Amino acid sequence: MKIRDLEYFIELVKDKNFSVVADRFHVSQPTITMAINRLEEEYGATFFIRDHVHHQIKVTKIGQQYAQHVKTILRELAIARQEIEHAKLNKIRFGLPPIIGNYYFPPLSPQLLREGLIDKLEVTEAGSKNLLQMLLRGELDMALLGSASSLQQPELLVKEFACYPFHIIVSRHHRLAQKKEVQFSDLKGQSFILPDADFIHQQAFRQICRLAHIRPKVIYRTNDIHIIKNMVAENLGISFLTELAITPNDRLADLALADLRQPSFHLSLATRDNEILSPAKEKLWKTVLNYGAKVKEHD
Template sequence: MNTKDLAYFNQLIQVKNFSKVAQEFGVTQPTITMAIKRLEAEFQTKLVLRDRIHNELVVTPSGEQLAIHAQNILRELALTQQEITHLTQDRTVLGLPPIIENYYFPRVAAHLQAQGMLANLQTLEGGSVWLRNALRDGRADLALLGSTAPLSYKTLVAEEFDRQPFNVFVAATHPLAKRKRIYFSELKGEKFVLFNSSFVHNTAFNTLTRRNHFRPEVVFRANDTHVIMNLVAANVGVTFLTDIVDQHRQDVVRLELLDDEQPEFISSIVTRTSHVLTPTQKQVLAVLRATLGDD
């Protein structure tokens, strides 16, 4: 079976017009007719029907079924091409969410530079969820990801290297500032300044507010921890962050949480199950493990 036929079919399912598909692929219309016929013969089933009454193409259940698998196969082929290109050109793309890039990466970068590996290394920035998908479809080869629960996917292998509790930060002048430890429920009624760009922080925060049955009043959301800390220092509100973004300021106090079963910021080195690592990628991985592992 030719995968080209699957590509034709996949496109036909989308645009529901043989002639348009032919145009898009730069072939003539009978090519598409024949391709579909071949697939119908191969799977011994009708794939599309012509609804003359409403003048449109109807996809049979078998067609729907094939469409799903055709997509999977085409995705798999594209990924293969991506991976082999990275493999032969010795390209290494490391996915880094901003928080992890700020806190963990400088340490790693020094070691990588020392071994002359920073040159071949390309970084790809984005949120943890976005990067997970980038890793899945081959745009990245390795990634450091944050999560609240241990990552577990069939297509990805995650290796946890750090766990950080979430903390509450309040202005030094805030009534709670004298405390070292508080329960999250004590924040009921507080105003919050939150981190916008981190899916992980927000997930953890939402878990805690839901568990403690309150609707938080979020007065501002920022993408920069410095901005957040400045607002907290000015008593605009309190915030909820991990210690790894703390700048140890005089005017802001860190409070630990006393709650049982707190969410944690879990950092993991993640790779694709199906990916064969280049020597460089293996080295990068080794450096990541050595640098981040014994924390």
């Protein structure tokens, strides 16, 4: 079996046209035909039904099933090529979401420096949802990820090491500023300033709105947490942020949520479950998790 035959097969399943596939790979049409014949002969199965009269082809049920496996094979081979090429550079492709990068990662950095890991990191900053997909595609070796519930992903090895509640922040001049906690349902009619769709906050916010049976008034979204805090400080609205992103230096009032049922901000370290960690990656994995355990003990 040739890898190129599998690539021809997948494109033919998609386009259902021998000529189109041949043109895409810059080969002759008989080349594609022979490749498909080789696959069908190897398995003793018919993957395509040819209608020579109408110049059409149809993918059989067994052909559709085989295509699912071939997609997985080609995806894993592409990931393997990326891993091999990147291993030559002795770098670790590391995903870091904005909030985790701004508020959790800096205190961890001195330890990474002492372990000789900082200069090995090739950091990609993006929202947790995007980083998760990059990890699954093999574009990252490891990532810190935020989630609104414990992260369950069959293709990944995931270790959750911290969990933070979500809080409400308001201006010190807001009528709620003197409160220590608030029921989310009491915020009906308030104007919210929120992180945009790249953040896990949106999923958590939808969840708590649904639990509290309110339709929120969202006046502004941005991926810049500092802008959110500044707008809230100016009493232009209130916000819903993980406790991780709230510091004593913020010119804000911080209210805990009194709701019995509420989402949390889960912090996890993840890598693909079939990745054999290099010594540097193993050291990074242990360093991040050990730091998380110490922070949890301190809390």
